[in-house]
Amino acid sequence: MNSRRAIGVLLAAGVAAALLAGVAGGLARVGIVLASPGDAGWIGRAALGHAALMICAFMGTVIGIERAVAARHRLAWFAPIASAASGACLLAGASDAAGLLLAVAGVAFVGVNVMLVRRQKAAHTALLLVSALAWLAGNVLFAAGASGGAVLPWWFAFLVVTIAAERLEMTRLMRRRPVALVSLQAVLGLMLAGAATSGPWPLAGGLLFGAALVALAGWLVVFDIARRTVRAAGLPRYMAVCLLGGYGWLAIGGLCWMATAAGLPARDAALHAIGLGFIVSMMMGHAPVILPAIARIKLLFGPIFYLPLAALHGSLLLRLVAGATDLRWRADGALFNALALVLFAATAVGAAIAWRRRHGGRLASTRTP
Template sequence: MVLMAGLWTGLLRLGWNGLAAIAPNPSVHGPLMVCGFLGTLISLERAVALNRRWTYAVPALVGLGAFAALLGIAPPGGPLLITLGSAGLVIIFGVVLSIQAAPFAVVMAAGAVAWAVGNGLWLTGWPIPYLTPWWLGFLVLTIAGERLELSRMMQHASYVRYGFMTCIVVLGLGLACSLVSLDTGARILGAGLVALGGWLIAYDIARHTVTHAGLPRFMAVCLLMGYGWLLVGGGLMLTYGWPTAGLLYDAMLHTVFVGFVFSMIFAHAPVIFPSVLDIDIPYRPLFYGPVALLHLSLVARIVGDLWPYATLRLIGGWSNAAAILLFLGATAYSIIQAPPSPPDAPPKESLDLDGGRSLAPR
């Protein structure tokens, strides 16, 4: 429901006035998508991975905060609940680091801290465009940490690993500088995104699995296309800084939040959702349809922003939303058509965070 509301408010921001009498405030589009949908999903994934009862309060707080923001409950209702939830995610990662202080976990923990900082700024009244770099950092660092974890099987040389951490340090420096000078911080952040995108294209395992068949190739295609959008978004920030409104702002945000982040969601959905929801999602070639629509429509949207050409931008934005809905539909179809699990099938284990050992207490 939060995702649907987020897409709806996104269309309202594009200028659509459908069902205006009952429409939510378009200004909650960013909080709903980043915090309400993605923040809840990531928090739930971490709660399942750690497999401790108290951790489920974190996605519950974030979800309640998103509904409060959607319903327009007087501040600080929504921001307060979401900030408390993000603080809970930081605590979760504190527990994870006490179990295994691996570099990938440190990077993901840094992402949780970035989210908590951004939410804290929101709670204290900062305008959303000024704190959005921290929300962007949350998602990029979380995804980067997950990709670093999977890259361990590549056994990269030490200089490759140091290169990755250098990218992360630059990202962190950009976020910190944005508190003092938004434009300067954004340019540093953009440099970090370009460097990280280049590192992922060069060293992520997707570069090898794209030659495989079936699900590995599908995931690799999504990942590599997402890394390309990370380069584009970082390049825009490096060149233009951080405009807080307008068409360039729209292009800059959606290259990362749609082009990069949703590519990662599409790539990992057949793997992550079964672990979180305890369901089977068999891979099907029809998954490529929504992926193609997502990227082609994003090209149209960005060209429409930069040209500028309002009709092309509108078509691109509508098609972005359609691609996400079509992927949800394709996923639901795959679930419905999945053969039933045998009655003696072992239960799914907690998500693996440490290369084979569950983080659940023994």
């Protein structure tokens, strides 16, 4: 096995481990502790590091891999390697080392995005650089031991701005009014201002950050091509359904974020409406495009893909609506959230096998909405 393939295998293992540990830690936080052979102490550590595992060790590594593939430079792989290693440190109880690795990953990731901006000066590459800077800010605060209220807005800004930038890139050929880009930049600027002020002034920062999320959801519904491709068929319609559903959850998450800042008990709804309803919906929608690009794995699309998507949204409704007044329903909803992720993974594996059987492993182009 050559060094490139070995790194790929290790990164894939790190991504899978971070996701599984993050899910187990999330379940533990609502009172569901999975059986574990041997030392079960890692479950407690996964519960404490749930956000860092899911946002940084899992999503940060996946996005880092995607960006490294685009950069086509050896040093670009340093960011996902460091973020994946941070997950192992979190599970081992070495939180200081994990924080240092995430800070290093953030610096390296900013460098990769600077490289990409120099290659292609465009609005979407500039926004991707902004998202990298947001991740760096959150990682540095995490390494310094800052509170979750100061760190999480930066981490969510990293993911949300990344998605906004990628949607801007995928719809760059659409005819849009000049106000579209200006208004997007204004909304994202307000979001970053909310993230920056959430630490020292939680009320003002939380209200501003949540309002920006709601405004961004509105911008995406109005200007994204998904509202057109939802009338298409096949994969374009599926992707559009994932996107539009995600935009609805983003708006709900923004409202709940503001409610939390005002002192109402809506924190679980705010975090998971964004983290599951918005971000995971985006992942499900883009998986048929992203997997061929970064892992050369083709998926044979079929109506079965709607099943895990429906399971995700249904379980999230159970968790956030019924679970708002009954902790048992919240725990059940969280368990069904995890099962929806497992179902999607099984669907993707089955679709990859089906593609290889039908096409003999040949690659083909994938259209995006």
